[in-house]
Amino acid sequence: MSEELYITPDPWSGLRRFTAARIALGRTGAAIPLREVLQFRLAHAHARDAVFSALDLRLFTQQPWEINILHSEAADRTDYLQRPDKGRKLHPASAASFAPANKDVAIIVVDGLSATAANQHAIPLIERLMPMLLSRKISCAPIQLVQQGRVAIGDEIGGLLQAKLSILLIGERPGLSSPDSLGVYLTFSPRPGITDEARNCISNIRPEGLPYDMAAAKIFYLVQEALRLQLTGIMLKDNYTPALP
């Protein structure tokens, strides 16, 4: 393979500096060279592994935070992928395990479509965010860890906790170049039946995308604004501009 004897190269690889798209791949006959085929297959394998990854519960329970472990109504990944409605509802046993905490915010970590993302990025993000919140005397309910969950499950959880605001961290749908993207959704006065236009979303949190420090600062800004204005969603504008390094 090192010789690539049969490959017709594309003499425009200079264009690659303008885009991350897979251009100037060369060809053998009509086909993509094997080297590129295997790179693609590896990227897809990472994405598929991320979809079928599970939350590392031990990783979270080792942290110095009070953790509550919950499960949605989706029995397993296959059920989860075909029944988004089940991923939005707590399993009855989980729903029965609550007592209202009456705190300002509820931090909820959900596997979503990439538990890998939650395993890798939720803890470093919370480690940065928590001190910021406490510095402004914003109180936090115990951290809720949800298996087989979707975004809207945070509404039921936030409602049961009687939190003013939910901060939901969830693994986003893996792309070929990003199997570990974490998304964060802020929802004021969470309760079942809320629709997506009432949330604010911060996407692509990972070292190669939106780094932890910037993500935490952005979330902190939005949390303060949400509590001040008593709302989230399209009326809450993301005017936060980070100081450039």
Place this chain on the structure above:
Amino acid sequence: MSWRHTIHHRSYHFSDLKTLLAKASPHRSGDALAGLSADTYEERVAAQMTLADLPLKTFLQQAVIPYEQDEITRLIMDTHDATAFAPIASLTVGGLRDWLLSDLADTATLRQTAAGITPEMAAAVSKLMRNQDLISAARKMEVVTKFRNTIGLKGRLSVRLQPNHNTDDPKGIAASMIDGLLYGSGDAVIGINPATDSPEAVISLLTLIDNFRQQYHVPTQSCVLCHITTAMQVMRKAPVDLVFQSIGGTEKTNRSFGVSLSLLEEAYTAALELKRGTIGNNVMYFETGQGSSLSANAHEDVDQQTCESRAYAVARRFNPLLVNTVVGFIGPEYLFDGKQIIRAALEDHFCGKLLGLPMGVDVCYTNHANADQDDMDTLLTLLGVAGCNFVMGVPGADDIMLNYQSTSFHDALYIRQALGLRPAPEFEQWLIQYGLMDQNGKALPVPSSHLLLQNYL
């Protein structure tokens, strides 16, 4: 009206037309999610047997969504062509299947019949057909459309060049566009999904493609796939060739897309007045896909494949250049795996063609669907055999903006070579003239001194 069918003393009852259609539909996750699927394998076949005996005329007497409630039902009923329908008026749905596969139904006959067939008839007959049937019937149909080139001729396969970029960077888009053109893609349209819907961004992207097209005399058309209202807003200031819109098969679905028949009519009229087509005036580009109605909570208890077919009634009204079913984009809760995606794509292609539409298919999947490149190879090959008008061309099959996998420029070369399919004739001449293809359709090596590379490397 309701129907009963008995198999071995077990009696199945189908209370109305939409229930019968849903129960007869081959299994897919979206119908199960909606709670509309057959409960057992036997019930599905019982529904199909009932549907096979149903006179086609039933669809002119009963609507799956009430006439008073839905403007697409009104469109379907009010524009039905009784003359075109006459030759098949006495058939049942099962009879239509047999007729479609018979030698009587040749290319010319099928063209004449299109206006007599309603979306629900097309959906119904497709539910009785095997994949093989969907391919061999579609293969006989030819739907030709024109703007700056001729798309859909038999023996030809066009490609939408899709040079998307995650931040709409003009140089990044130009790089992918050049890559695609050098690989022989772009005769259906050069079409960008913009990362933002702002009018300024749309104008700058339209200008970018149009300048390039004129500089190198590329016989094709461009489109930025913004919302139709954005296109209407910019069309006096920017070079708008094709007007794009996502559409669905219920009035409610279209409302969720922010459109109605009257808005589409208004945009269509405005686009026609631009008169930018040189050899034809098919000015619309529509995208559809099974599951969009359920996703918008607007399916009215109609199965997703019937909803999809009804979207084609909307498209048909506006003589589009291209209709693209983005089959695997929606995710596994609607089409779970490669098998369901392949089946849905063949149904959509067949139903659209039967109704007289220039169907293309985005052969694609997301990373949470149970599908991979092998499934896409299979589907692309089947669609090539079925005579699909166009497919997508995305660098290396990886769309870095929409985060899904479609077909690559290489895939287009593969299917053209494997089946002897050629590009649109005007574009083919351009490829030959620019030294990118020989007279036999073979891709030629591109030197670094090539004209298209001179200003960019």
